[in-house]
Amino acid sequence: MALFESLAVVGPGLIGSSVLRRARETGLLADTLIAADISPAVLDRVRELNIADVVTDSMAEAAQADCVMICVPVGAVEATARAILPYMKPGSILTDVASVRGKLGPTIQALLPEGVEYVPGHPMAGTEHSGPDAGFATLFENRWSLLVPPEGADDHAVQKIQILWELCGARTKILPDDKHDRICAMVSHLPHLLAFTICDTADNLSEEIRAAVLDYAASGFRDFTRIAASDPVMWRDIFIANKNVLLETLDRFVADAQGMAQAIREGDEAAITARIERGRRIRRTLIENRQA
Amino acid sequence: MALFESLAVVGPGLIGSSVLRRARETGLLADTLIAADISPAVLDRVRELNIADVVTDSMAEAAQADCVMICVPVGAVEATARAILPYMKPGSILTDVASVRGKLGPTIQALLPEGVEYVPGHPMAGTEHSGPDAGFATLFENRWSLLVPPEGADDHAVQKIQILWELCGARTKILPDDKHDRICAMVSHLPHLLAFTICDTADNLSEEIRAAVLDYAASGFRDFTRIAASDPVMWRDIFIANKNVLLETLDRFVADAQGMAQAIREGDEAAITARIERGRRIRRTLIENRQA
Ligand SMILES: NC(=O)c1ccc[n+]([C@@H]2O[C@H](COP(=O)([O-])OP(=O)(O)OC[C@H]3O[C@@H](n4cnc5c(N)ncnc54)[C@H](OP(=O)(O)O)[C@@H]3O)[C@@H](O)[C@H]2O)c1
Ligand SMILES: NC(=O)c1ccc[n+]([C@@H]2O[C@H](COP(=O)([O-])OP(=O)(O)OC[C@H]3O[C@@H](n4cnc5c(N)ncnc54)[C@H](OP(=O)(O)O)[C@@H]3O)[C@@H](O)[C@H]2O)c1
Structure with missing residues (x-):
């Protein structure tokens, strides 16, 4: 059994497509992989690369996953979360991979529907390239992923995101935003x-x-x-x-x-x-x- | 026939011992290799490494070479030149490898005995290590050596130092000090x-x-x-x-x-x-x- 029934990656660029590739290769992250983006070109490329089971431009459809991972640029994370959160199911987890926390944690925390948990994690890995072609399944191996759950986050949800990154080959550490x-x-x-x-x-x-x-x-x-x-x-x-x-x-x-x-x-x-x-x-x- | 009859390296540390090793391995730089230093420990080590034919603490003895190459730290180049120049033979060449020129060129130029030429050259190569054990014969391969002859330097002497560095595997360029x-x-x-x-x-x-x-x-x-x-x-x-x-x-x-x-x-x-x-x-x- 995989960690999640379904995992949606919103913004399958360097980081997002690397997670999808890892999930695809190992089968351990989720049974169903969803890739969502607002860019038709990105979606076409993801279809060609065949790294997701469902490829969609609908945030509502992505929101049906047990775990939704926002991998869009830092400046677009909040707006993307606002577009997705209203459709998310109780018991599901929202995460993002933003490289800077700033006020993102409390801002998104305040938007969470009842029963939805928010556990962001920043993988300290990357290359100088971007887009769905830049990703690879081993990007996170032996790198750190810094988890920055808001105060009072559910332990079980934190643990699932921790396991997600460990399945990607990363070590994890939990830190406060500042x-x-x-x-x-x-x-x-x-x-x-x-x-x-x-x-x-x-x-x-x-x-x-x-x-x-x-x-x-x-x-x-x-x-x-x-x-x-x-x-x-x-x-x-x-x-x-x-x-x-x-x-x-x-x-x-x-x-x-x-x-x-x-x-x-x-x-x-x-x-x-x-x-x-x-x-x-x-x-x-x-x-x-x-x-x- | 080698480029020089005899080559003296004063200060056989990282740079100096690399030149000696290269000269030893190829036989092309000089027929006789002289290593000079004020430190008995350095001289003992050079003897053990067997990278020179003559190992001496006498600057007057080093000065008998056709080419004397000062490889001591930047701050000690002028004093070393002052100690050696009075003993140098007409027709011989003094060079150094100092990483900064400053006023070194004109200062040493003014001290030259009749018939001695001065053609310094800075090899753009190095490692974070120092001393006679740190050197190796390929240190200068495919690196630049920047020649900074004083104005009016003898073309023939410049050419010989140029060939010396090319025999070490380096490319050369001639530049003014500033x-x-x-x-x-x-x-x-x-x-x-x-x-x-x-x-x-x-x-x-x-x-x-x-x-x-x-x-x-x-x-x-x-x-x-x-x-x-x-x-x-x-x-x-x-x-x-x-x-x-x-x-x-x-x-x-x-x-x-x-x-x-x-x-x-x-x-x-x-x-x-x-x-x-x-x-x-x-x-x-x-x-x-x-x-x-
Ligand atoms: N690269 C790194 O070194 C690194 C390391 C750790 C974490 N991160 C974080 O990872 C996230 C993504 O970085 P990345 O390097 O993977 O970038 P990327 O390769 O450019 O991927 C970003 C993806 O998001 C899409 N996107 C852009 N704006 C969007 C929006 N408003 N709504 C929905 N999708 C949008 C992009 O599509 P288009 O191409 O059509 O714009 C692209 O598919 C950032 O938050 C960054 O801070 C990056
Ligand atoms: N390292 C680099 O990356 C690099 C690159 C290009 C050029 N250079 C130049 O090369 C020269 C030497 O650098 P290096 O890295 O080869 O240094 P190094 O390994 O420390 O060698 C310097 C040698 O000079 C001896 N020495 C020190 N003071 C002396 C003095 N007053 N009189 C006579 N000998 C003395 C040292 O003996 P002790 O060990 O007993 O002091 C040692 O044998 C410097 O002018 C430097 O600017 C260095």
């Missing part, structure tokens, strides 16, 4: 912002320097640019959705960079090496944890 | 400064966030940390030696980051995506150039 957003600002949003920015800075320099950056990127610059290839609209939405925490984290970073600049300006050797050494500590621990 | 330093600030020094700083920022956060960074580093943070493992003393010296250009490049970066922050604060979607798109352009070109 901690989730602070962590993601540091480990993901700030690095992306810096990566986009260093590319932007290089692009703004003289033609001569731009050309040199391309020739000599292997000397350090390259490491910063892999993540800079990610989808601009998705990252725009994430930056805006996590605005306050991200800008605060950026402020700390800029203050630290200016501290380093000051030490360099003054030729304060001890202060420079102290800062470098502090940074190396984290790196060493990452290597010990085999994350690098 | 352009070299501006390029390296952008492609190497600024990325290292940012990498050290983001690790430092993460380290300064709460214990909870630090732990999370280690758990979830794969989400972007990790890409920044590989280069943050590099040697603190070497990078301290580089930052100080290239202070003016580096701080100017950092200022541009911080201004660009604050421009992005402003766009995020105002929720200016078009401005955010425009900045992200500009960054992606460089990334795309890197991929086309197969540098990423």
Whole structure:
């Protein structure tokens, strides 16, 4: 018996279609797979890929599933939830995979019909590609999925979403929304912002320097640019959705960079090496944890 | 016949011992290889590794070579040149591999005895390790070596250093000092400064966030940390030696980051995506150039 009788993925892009593929390959997530989207092109492609049993543009039809997983861009999650929730059955679970929580949790919690549970979970996995063709069944293997159930969420529902992610190959952790957003600002949003920015800075320099950056990127610059290839609209939405925490984290970073600049300006050797050494500590621990 | 009768490497660490290994393996760089250092421990290790024919702590002995290559840390290059130059023979070439030029070129140029040429070259290759054990013969393969001969340098001497690096597997380019330093600030020094700083920022956060960074580093943070493992003393010296250009490049970066922050604060979607798109352009070109 599968975890759910039916699972509906709304927005079968990179993340959503990866869940569908995993469900299709293992048969363990749900007996019936539903894919829903407002885009006919996406639905056609999902039909061609044959990764769902039911392919529909009707939110009411998707809402009949035991578990409805919203995988649309961050900025569209709330509107999508509003369109689906009125049709959801008592005993069913709504989840989403949004990369930023902000006020999403309490907002959607307040809209829940009687008997419907809301247990969002953010898989810390992705690539720089998007759309139904970008997904693959192993995307979540050995990655974390951060569950952010609202206070008072039903234990049984939380456990089912936990199992869902474990069946996708992920490890899970339960966190409050604000901690989730602070962590993601540091480990993901700030690095992306810096990566986009260093590319932007290089692009703004003289033609001569731009050309040199391309020739000599292997000397350090390259490491910063892999993540800079990610989808601009998705990252725009994430930056805006996590605005306050991200800008605060950026402020700390800029203050630290200016501290380093000051030490360099003054030729304060001890202060420079102290800062470098502090940074190396984290790196060493990452290597010990085999994350690098 | 080898390129030089004798080649002396002063400071056989990562870079210097890599040149010696390459010379030893191919036999093409020099008939006699000399390794010189002020550290007895380094000299003992070089003897054990058997990567030079003559191993000495005498700068006067090293100075007898046709080509003397100074591979000590940036901050020690000038003093080492002052110790060696008085003993060098007419017709011989002095070179160094310093990662920052600053005023080094004209300073050493002014010290040259009659008939000695000075042609420094900076190999854009390295690892996060140092010392004679860290070197390997293929370190420079398919990397650039940036030659920065002083104005009026002898063409024949420049050509010999060019061939030396090509025999090490590198491609060469000739640049003026100031352009070299501006390029390296952008492609190497600024990325290292940012990498050290983001690790430092993460380290300064709460214990909870630090732990999370280690758990979830794969989400972007990790890409920044590989280069943050590099040697603190070497990078301290580089930052100080290239202070003016580096701080100017950092200022541009911080201004660009604050421009992005402003766009995020105002929720200016078009401005955010425009900045992200500009960054992606460089990334795309890197991929086309197969540098990423
Ligand atoms: N990519 C990552 O690295 C990553 C990681 C973890 C979590 N997430 C989260 O996963 C979610 C989806 O990201 P993704 O990378 O999978 O994006 P994606 O590949 O672009 O997929 C999004 C899907 O949602 C559809 N869609 C867009 N707007 C919609 C709307 N208003 N109503 C219904 N469907 C809509 C899209 O169709 P069209 O193509 O026609 O617009 C597409 O099929 C986001 O919430 C994101 O924060 C992403
Ligand atoms: N590593 C890179 O990524 C890289 C890339 C391109 C160019 N470079 C340049 O290459 C040079 C050497 O860097 P490296 O990475 O090879 O460093 P390294 O491995 O630390 O080697 C430096 C060597 O110089 C010796 N030394 C230190 N101070 C000296 C002094 N005052 N007089 C004589 N010998 C001294 C060291 O001996 P002890 O160990 O006893 O101090 C060591 O044998 C630097 O100028 C650097 O800018 C480095």
